Amino acid sequence: MPGLILAAPSSGSGKTTVTLGLLRALRDRGIPVRGAKSGPDYIDPRFHVAASGAPCPNLDAWAMTPHMIAGLAAGPGTLLIEGAMGLFDGAPPAGRGAVADLSRQMRLPVVLVVDAARMAQSLAPLVAGFANHDPEVRVAAVILNRVGSARHEAMLRAACPLPVLGAIPRDASLSLPSRHLGLVQAGEHPDLAAFLAHVGRIMAAHVDLDALTSLATPLPDATPVAIEPPAQRIALARDEAFAFAYPHLLDGWHRAGAEILPFSPLADEAAPQADLVYLPGGYPELHAGRIAAHARFLASLRDRAVHGECGGYMVMGDGLIDADGARHAMAGLLRLETSFAERRLHLGYRHLSCDHGPFAGYWAGHEFHYATTVDEKGDWLFDATDAEGTVLPAMGLRAGQAQGSFAHLIAPAGPRS
Numbered sequence: 174m175p176g177l178i179l180a181a182p183s184s185g186s187g188k189t190t191v192t193l194g195l196l197r198a199l200r201d202r203g204i205p206v207r208g209a210k211s212g213p214d215y216i217d218p219r220f221h222v223a224a225s226g227a228p229c230p231n232l233d234a235w236a237m238t239p240h241m242i243a244g245l246a247a248g249p250g251t252l253l254i255e256g257a258m259g260l261f262d263g264a265p266p267a268g269r270g271a272v273a274d275l276s277r278q279m280r281l282p283v284v285l286v287v288d289a290a291r292m293a294q295s296l297a298p299l300v301a302g303f304a305n306h307d308p309e310v311r312v313a314a315v316i317l318n319r320v321g322s323a324r325h326e327a328m329l330r331a332a333c334p335l336p337v338l339g340a341i342p343r344d345a346s347l348s349l350p351s352r353h354l355g356l357v358q359a360g361e362h363p364d365l366a367a368f369l370a371h372v373g374r375i376m377a378a379h380v381d382l383d384a385l386t387s388l389a390t391p392l393p394d395a396t397p398v399a400i401e402p403p404a405q406r407i408a409l410a411r412d413e414a415f416a417f418a419y420p421h422l423l424d425g426w427h428r429a430g431a432e433i434l435p436f437s438p439l440a441d442e443a444a445p446q447a448d449l450v451y452l453p454g455g456y457p458e459l460h461a462g463r464i465a466a467h468a469r470f471l472a473s474l475r476d477r478a479v480h481g482e483c484g485g486y487m488v489m490g491d492g493l494i495d496a497d498g499a500r501h502a503m504a505g506l507l508r509l510e511t512s513f514a515e516r517r518l519h520l521g522y523r524h525l526s527c528d529h530g531p532f533a534g535y536w537a538g539h540e541f542h543y544a545t546t547v548d549e550k551g552d553w554l555f556d557a558t559d560a561e562g563t564v565l566p567a568m569g570l571r572a573g574q575a576q577g578s579f580a581h582l583i584a585p586a587g588p589r590s
Contacts, residue, residue, distance in 0.1 A: 175389035176252035178211075178283045179316075180260040180272050182299060186288040187318040189217055190347050190372055192255040196224040197373030198382060205250030211272040212257035213522075213539040213583060215417040215454070221255070224369050230421050235263065235270025235522055235560070236537035236583035239278050243395035245421055246279065251389050260285070260303060260310070264522050264560035273310045282313040282388050289329050290319035290343060297332040304335060313388050316380060319343040339380030347372055400425030400585065403480065403531030404448035405432065412437040414464065415485060417454035419583065438488075439463060443473035449531055450477050452485025454581060458513040458544065461493045465501035474504045474575075480531060481577030483542050486569065487511045489577050494547070506575035508550035516543040522560040523580050525568065526588070530554070530576050537586040540568075540579050554578050 179195070181188050192208060199206040208221030208229045213236070221229035230245040232254060237245075246252060256272035260283065263271030276283055285303055289296060296317075304312040315333055317340040320326045326340040341347075376382075400422060407426065409418060415438060423433055434445040439460060444450045450473075457464055464470070474489070481489040490509030494500045498514045525536040536555075554569030554576050569578025 174247065174249060174252065174392050175386075176246065176254060176279065176281050176392045177313075177385075177389045178254045178256060178272060178276055178281050179286055180256035180276075180283050181286045181288070182303060183259045183262075183288075184257075186286050187341070187347070188255055188286050189220065191286050191316060191318060191341065191376065192253055193220055193224045193369060194347075194372035194376030195253060195380065195382070195385065196221060197369045198377040198380070199251065199386070200225055201373055201377070202382065204386065207248055207250050207252050209246060209252055209254045210257070211254060211275055212270065213541070213581065214257060215419070217255060218420070219416075220365075223365055224373075228420065231419060231583075232275055233270065233537075233583055234272075234274035234278065236539070236586070238584075240395070241398050241421075241584060242275070242278065243393050244397040246392055247395045247397065251386055252392060254281070256283075260312075261306065266561055269560070270522070273307060276310045277307075279392065281390060281392075282311045284314050284316060284338065284385065284388065285312050285335075286316045286318055288319050289317045289325075289340075290321065293325070293328045294332045296329050297334055301334050314338045314384070317341065336384070338384050339376070341375065341379050344375070347375065397421075397428065398425060399429035402426035402429050402431035403451075404478070405430070406447040406449075407431055407433050408444040408447035408450045409433050409435045410438050410444070410450070410452045410485065411435040412439045413455070414439050414457045414460040415453050415455040417483065417581065418451070419581075422582070422584075438467060438470045441467035441469045443469050444477065448478060450474060450479040452479065452481040452488060452577070454483030454485060454542075457484040457488050458493065458495055461495045461501040461503075462499075464488060465493075465503065471504050474506060476574075478531065478574040479506060479576070482581050483540075483579050486577035486579055487544060489575060507570045507572055507577065508548070509570060510547040510549075511544045512547050513544050515545050517545050518543055519579065523565070523568070524558045524560075524562075524586065525555040525580055525582070526557075527555050530571060532582065535586045535588050536580075536582045537584050538580040538582045540581070542579055544579075555580060
């Protein structure tokens with residue numbers, strides 16, 4: 174079970190499309206292949222699953238221990254890890270959690286995906302700089318993306334100081350639609366099967382797949398870890414409005430003996446009888462009117478133990494104001510009013526701790542949303558610091574058996590020293 178990393182000098186270089194095309198091209202050749210995604214990302218992994226037909230874990234070098242990462246990475250077939258942002262970009266101040274950390278920990282080579290649309294000979298110092306920046310991170314080869322012509326490709330290949338595995342032509346049909354939190358979700362793509370077949374053919378035609386797979390190096394032997402579940406029976410909201418649940422947490426809880434019971438709030442399904450109702454994040458602001466009208470779902474949350482994250486937290490409040498300024502009544506479990514009419518980005522890793530409830534203890538998490546809090550009253554849920562250790566205002570609310578916050582929990586953590 175070998176692996177390698179697909180990274181880039183910066184965001185926007187086309188890593189996701191290249192990764193999806195390579196996963197599909199290798200799968201079409203009959204080569205067992207899997208994808209993984211570096212960092213806290215809910216959306217790209219679902220595309221990986223569709224392209225490869227295999228589960229796609231998140232591997233987060235900031236939030237997870239090396240032991241946990243090794244367990245999640247283990248499995249049959251070749252593993253292609255898609256990086257996030259630039260190769261050395263991570264949390265402040267020193268870039269901890271960058272995809273380069275995965276390369277160091279797992280001793281995996283890096284293939285650099287370079288957006289070459291607006292460069293020629295300047296490719297040489299760019300690639301040389303990345304290759305020589307850190308001797309523990311082996312940048313082994315390059316894939317040129319958005320190449321304009323055969324002449325352009327020839328100039329780039331002549332300039333590149335590392336082996337070039339392929340040159341992908343500039344092609345608008347390789348773009349994926351986006352919205353405010355990233356790509357439009359895989360399940361909402363109008364014709365995902367046709368798109369993946371197309372990008373697979375493009376990569377097969379323009380990338381040396383044999384040379385690519387020959388670079389992969391063995392992954393360490395490891396087994397996935399069990400994670401202490403917040404309850405024995407967990408009712409999980411799962412649909413287009415509540416899609417941001419980490420598979421590694423659900424699998425870890427299941428491995429530790431928990432039962433996961435999915436249901437769809439958008440279908441107005443009542444939460445199943447369980448010890449805890451878990452409302453993960455997603456896009457409730459795009460479906461606020463439907464959620465407000467689903468009395469069966471909302472009634473099933475009352476007098477229950479409920480935990481909400483980000484979008485799920487917004488639904489637990491009294492009201493949610495959508496992008497058009499219309500207010501929709503939510504579950505009323507917490508004294509919380511949120512708004513998507515006035516957007517402001519909240520982004521970053523979080524150290525979290527609390528001494529009560531199903532998620533008592535210490536956690537590594539992250540925050541990524543544009544919603545603003547209009548009103549918030551009650552007892553706080555988490556004490557919080559950012560990635561640099563700066564103390565933040567307390568996060569989230571709790572009232573009786575109901576609790577939630579804008580933080581997404583990634584993995585259990587030790588106390589912050």
